Amino acid sequence: CKAIIDHTRPTTHKNAFLCGDYRLLKVDTVDNRSISDSVVEKIAAQIAFTSAQAVVFSDFRHGIFNRRTIPELVAAVAKDAFRVADSQVASRWGNILDFKGFDLITPNEREARFALADQDTGVRPLAARLHAEADCRVLVLKLGDRGLLTCRPEDYVYVIDTFAERVVDAVGAGDALLAYATLSMVADGSDVVASILGSFAAAHECEVQGNLPVTTGDVLHKIDMVERRARYERVRPQ
Known part of the structure; x- marks a missing residue:
């Protein structure tokens, strides 16, 4: 991947800014203007010629993804690539339904309700409806301390409880x-394996301060701790 510089x-x-475990202040430097047509073309060209098996669109709505740019960027993805999308509803409003026909989408409950303009429906029917409208292969709905809910074709839904034991900082989970x-996919x-491994990785991220990379060793350690507890073995805290 070649860096694209926009001067x-x-x-x-x-x-x-933290004091102990308390987050006191958040300071962002961002420019939310849409990127230029020339930058869109450069990004689309890199997507089109990548040899990667998966392409992930992580949408924070700070100028790269919007209704003008998304169609061109999505069209550039190779047909045999695994397509993944995640769209944020925070300081900026993204809509996961802008990424239809993807293999995997991972919204949280708030993002799902925003996309469907639905504040009242229960979580399971909400996830099923979003799965249908997004026309995606797999939907993983993040539910915070309640774990996650995964939807796949033929209205098959299952829930995985969180593996986090002591949440320090959920940013990056x-x-x-x-x-x-x-x-994993x-x-x-x-x-099923992807949802479980993803949940283990998210649990580890919640248990450390800061948005740090999660290594395979971190995930294996988390799996080992859960396995030992399932056998009622004593586990020393890290």
Whole structure:
């Protein structure tokens, strides 16, 4: 991947100021203007010629993804690539339904309700409706401390409880889930395995301060701890 430099906008920075375990202040440097047509073309060209098995669109709505750019960027993805999308509803409003026909989408409950303009429906029918309207292969709905709910074709739905034991900082948990679920789907094709591994990765991310990379060793350690507890073995805290 070759870096694309746009001299007309600042590099996005997101900084949090902490005191102990308390987040006191968040200072962001962003430019939410839409990227230019020339930058869109450069990004689309890199997507079109990538040899990667999976393409992930992580939408924070800071200028790259919008209704003008998304169709061109999506069209550039190779037909045999595994397509993944995640769209944020936070300081900016993204809509996961802008990414229809993808293999995997990973919204949280708030993002799902925003996309469907539905504040009242229960979680299971909400997920089933979003799965249908997004026309996706697999939907992983993130439910915070309630774990996650996965939808796949033929209205098959299942829930996985959270593996997090002591939440320190949940920032980055969704990214960890997306990364490990994507890798698992590409390697194995099982949405059940992908959901479980993604949940383990998210649990580890919740238990450390800061948005840090989750290594395979971190996930294996988390799996080992859960297995030992399932056998009622004593586990020393890390």
